[in-house]
Amino acid sequence: MNQFIWPHKDLLDVDDLSLEEISYLLDSAEQFQEVNSRPIKKVPTLRGKGIVLFFAEDSTRTKTSFDIAGKRLSADTFALGKSGSSMNKGESLKDTALTLEAMNPDILVIRHSANGAAHFLAERLTRCSVVNAGDGRHAHPTQALLDAYTLRRQWQGKMQGKTVLIVGDILHSRVARSNIKLLSALGVKVRLFAPRTLMPLHIAHWPAEEAHDLNEGLAGTDAVICLRLQLERQTSGLLPDLAEYAARFCITSKSLSLAAPGAVVLHPGPINRGLEISAELADSPHSRILDQVNAGVAVRMAVLLTLGSRNDALAAACGQ
Amino acid sequence: MNHIYTMAENNFLLKGGVRKPGAKPVDLLVKDGCIAACEPSGGLEAPVDFALHEAGGQLLFPSFIDAHVHLREPGFEYKEDITSGLTAALHGGFGAVMPMANTRPVNDSAAVTRLMLEKAKAAYPHGPRLYPVGALSLELAGKALSPMGELREAGAVAISNDGRPVRDSDIFRHAVEYAATWGLTVIDHCEDESLAPDWKMNESETSATLGIKGQPPAGEALQVARDILLAEYLHLPIHLAHISCRESLELIRWGKARGVPITAETCPQYLFLDDSMLINYDTAFKTSPPLRGKADVKALRAALADGVIDMLVTDHAPHAAHEKEVPFEEAASGMIGLETAVAVSYDLVRQGVIPHTRFEELWCSGPARIFKLPINTFQPGDRADFFLFDTEARWVVSPELLHSKSHNTPWLGRELSGRVSAHWLSGLKLL
Structure with missing residues (x-):
């Protein structure tokens, strides 16, 4: 039997993935979630592999999630931030990347404020896999995968025909961009709602519909993904003030009552309680926010294992 | 004593050049660096001490003018200098270039203008020629007017704030008036930077997908509208640089119909490339103004034919590799064009967008008319630049x-049709 070899060196965005590949990643995440519930959570699959976590933009939860995922696979993880690297000394991203590659990691996980930063690295690093952990406003594939994973569990695998409303600052959101692509690929109808200043123009080609008001967006939806509002948006002239935003765009238990029975709410975190999501909803049984965090580790284990074992599989195939 | 004939290099007969496709070939007699005669092939007899060159049926053009380049000297010689820039011009078919003032120091004084001219004269005493564009405001800061009288005396042929659009309409108005005092035309880089500050590309489907901040076409058109209204009110000429979008074209069409003394240029990149080509974050395509949509490309092509656009320029903007090999938003804006422009834009003739004569006009008599520069019209006495x-x-x-x-061109690695094979300036064969 031919050994399955993952066809992608990198994970830059979800639209690189076929439906089979998405299912493969989500299925292996299921297995890891089981591993994660055991008393001993570590498996030896990536022993001896090196993973560099290069987070040039502030992040706690995504970095920790990748770190735990790598360690549970027995890989060695090395974290590097912008301040820990020479980027503060004016080193270009290209040189940082080449320097990192010269240390022979197997996987480089990158979070960067520049759109396309992960593409930039993947084009230049020929020997190690690049995982995009969020680039600018462009893409955040592992977040989209863990959201899809969470919803797939919620709906017992039946994604087709479900409706998801993504609400909040879509203009600046890499989470929204990746989620729209991935959820629609899985047969989910995606609706979007945001104040006009936080919604990009020219999105007729996106596989999503714009709702005209929040109630229309909520009506009959099976899940709501709230996006974090960056607090500096009001000083940049895109919003009058946070009180107005909270009064009109905050998702509460009451708003969820317009959705389909059993609808759930997701949020990529960290949440602003009382701004984009009410505290009572975040703490209610409708919230899947902590499930998302939990799924995040399993999904990232699946991604790291798939890419980390790819080179070995390639070598074995060549050796035959 | 025997008489020794010395063969002067700039005395020769060029046989068999074709002035436009399908036309009968001509022979060109050049004496002392000037055109002596241009006749149907076979009609001219060269004096015995004249050299003979064969054009072999290739197209014969008067040397072109590129009225919008950045040669980076003084200050940024690692990107380009006047010698390398003029060498590129020579190989690209250009006999004259107009370098913009955004050097370091800025070309806002006779000292800088003279330095540029001296460098050019030392590198290429017989051309390609340099016609510097003086800064509109001191240090291009958009606040105080530059000494335009001094700049003109030193050799500046036009005034511009290129690269640093003038937002303050009052200062811009006074600059147009003051420049006119010296017979100088203002070239305006039209961009209202208060709309979408810090944009990195055109606002479009592609920018929405890439997550990159875009500039709507109105960012350019707003300032085009301002300039047309001011030119009409003042009865003074304003030249609009590197027009990129159809909204601007509609406004220019309106202005010209009213008889406003405005002229406009565009560049090959806006006629052949569109913003969908940025989808892989290739920084070679990053430029200012940004590449727009396919409908803009179409409208610009039509505007070349119907006269809304008066001339073509390259906006040759060299940048070093390390300024382009960075994430897209950090990358420098601009592309080089001197050596590819003629080959790239000749496709407009091949594709039937414009006739051959219009092509020549857009690159030669168009800019010559607007900036009052000499050109070769193949009449006796004209300088033999072709x-x-x-x-x-x-x-x-x-x-x-x-x-x-620098090598920052989106055409790097691509095959082009047509090449400048020989270039004479002042009757000297420099290529």
Whole structure:
């Protein structure tokens, strides 16, 4: 039997993935979630592999999630931030990347404020896999995968025909961009709602519909993904003030009552309680926010294992 | 004593050049660096001490003018200098270039203008010629007017704030008036930077997908509208630089119909490339103004034919590799064009967008008329500045073939049809 070899060196965005590949990643995440519930959570699959976590933009939860995922696979993880690297000394991203590659990691996980930063690295690093952990406003594939994973569990695998409303600052959101692509690929109808200043123009080609008001967006939806509002948006002239935003765009238990029975709410975190999501909803049984965090580790284990074992599989195939 | 004939290099007969496709070939007699006669092939007899050159049926053009380049000297010689920039011009078919003032120091004084002219004269005493564009405001800061009288005396032929759009309409108005005092035309880089500050590309489907901040076409058109209204009110000429979008074209059309003394240029990149080509974050396509949509490309092509656009320029903007090999938003804006522009834009003739004569006009008599520069019209007495263009030649743009110090062109690695095969300036064969 031919050994399955993952066809992608990198994970830059979800639209690189076929439906089979998405299912493969989500299925292996299921297995890891089981591993994660055991008393001993570590498996030896990536022993001896090196993973560099290069987070040039502030992040706690995504970095920790990748770190735990790598360690549970027995890989060695090395974290590097912008301040820990020479980027503060004016080193270009290209040189940082080449320097990192010269240390022979197997996987480089990158979070960067520049759109396309992960593409930039993947084009230049020929020997190690690049995982995009969020680039600018462009893409955040592992977040989209863990959201899809969470919803797939919620709906017992039946994604087709479900409706998801993504609400909040879509203009600046890499989470929204990746989620729209991935959820629609899985047969989910995606609706979007945001104040006009936080919604990009020219999105007729996106596989999503714009709702005209929040109630229309909520009506009959099976899940709501709230996006974090960056607090500096009001000083940049895109919003009058946070009180107005909270009064009109905050998702509460009451708003969820317009959705389909059993609808759930997701949020990529960290949440602003009382701004984009009410505290009572975040703490209610409708919230899947902590499930998302939990799924995040399993999904990232699946991604790291798939890419980390790819080179070995390639070598074995060549050796035959 | 025997008489020794010395063969002067700039005395020769060029046989068999073709002035436009399908036309009968002509012979060109050049004496002392000037056109002596231009007649149907076979009609001219060269004096015995004249050299003979064969054009072999290649297209014969008067040397072109590029009225919008950045040669980076003084201050940024690692990107380009006047010598390398003029070498690129020579190989590209250009006998004259107009370098913009955004050097370091800025060309806002006679000292800088003279330095540029001296460098050019030392590198190429017989051309390509340099016609500097003086800064509109001191240090291009958009606040205090530059000494335009002094700049003109030193050799500046126009005034511009290129690269640093003037937002303050009052200062811009006074600059147009003051420049006119010296017979100078203002070239305006039209961009209202208060709309979408810090944009990195056109606002479009592609920018929405890439997550990159975009500039709507109105960012350009707003300032085009301002300039047209001011030119009409003041009865003074304003030249609009590198027009990129159809909204601007509609406004220019409106202004010209009213008789407003405005003229406009565009560049090959806006006629052949569109913003969908940025989808892989290739920084070679990043430029200012940004590449727009396919409908803009179409409208610009139509505007070349119907006269809304008066001339073509390259906006040759060299940048070093390390300024382009960075994430897209950090990358420098601009592309080089001197050595590819003629080959790239000749496709407009091949594709039937414009006739051959219009092509020549857009690159030669168009800018000459607007900036009052001399050109070769193949009449006796004209300076013998001309080049041959081999339409059959195919070549792949590569760093080894470019003479510019920088290689930031989206055509790198692509095959082009047609190449400048020989170039005479002041009757001297420099290429």
